[in-house]
């Protein structure tokens with residue numbers, strides 16, 4: 063069986079894929095895990111992460127696709143997955159397309175890993191400590207360490223069981239959230255130095271021009287999570303980070319908001335997308351040109 067998940071994988075994507083692979087091992091089903099990208103630095107601790115390959119070694123007859131709502135998000139693994147002929151899809155997103163011959167979708171589940179946990183318990187699977195850590199990683203990351211509204215009583219109950227099976231919650235929180243590369247922290251200093259606060263302190267944003275990246279030797283990957291740092295201001299309702307990580311004239315923006323403020327809608331005029339409280343877009347212009355466009359749209363969103 064060939065297991066895959068979405069490109070730029072997060073903790074739920076890789077935790078689910080590796081847990082499924084370990085489960086199939088336990089029932090002696092030959093399997094491989096592929097993904098468009100290898101594990102990002104904060105998920106390199108995942109047990110058996112070296113199983114994740116960019117291409118399969120052989121042809122398989124059945125694909126198991128996890129944490130994915132549209133086939134485009136398979137990236138370069140799409141051909142190999144479609145070559146399998148049949149596909150089982152397990153996911154918790156609101157479906158855009160409905161890929162898969164067998165679909166196990168629960169949009170109320172906080173994580174794909176939670177759906178797998180239910181499934182493995184129902185099958186009386188033998189849960190190894192490694193499997194438990196993979197499943198727990200998916201649930202912990204998709205619930206923001208049980209801080210988001212999607213944290214249900216069931217997710218805490220099942221996570222308690224995963225702890226009993228040897229899942230390492232301390233390791234997960236430390237590796238995912240508390241071991242940043244030095245470049246990320248140096249970029250954070252620039253973010254705070256360059257930060258501007260507008261609209262009665264409700265809008266906090268910052269810019270990272272190309273020079274900041276070259277000075278530090280940082281790349282786009284090191285900006286992960288930085289936009290959230292400006293949401294720690296108690297008055298902030300929207301935070302935004304504009305950055306120019308590679309060549310000039312390619313600017314990325316990440317935007318976060320609280321409550322009912324829909325920043326995905328605000329970014330639609332720039333071809334952006336995402337969720338109500340977490341969205342992004344790209345500008346093909348200089349960062350100096352992009353900044354006033356984005357700021358105007360976000361001010362409008364706050365009624366200014």
Ligand SMILES: [Mn+2]
Nearest residue numbers: 074129173174
């Ligand atoms: Mn997920």
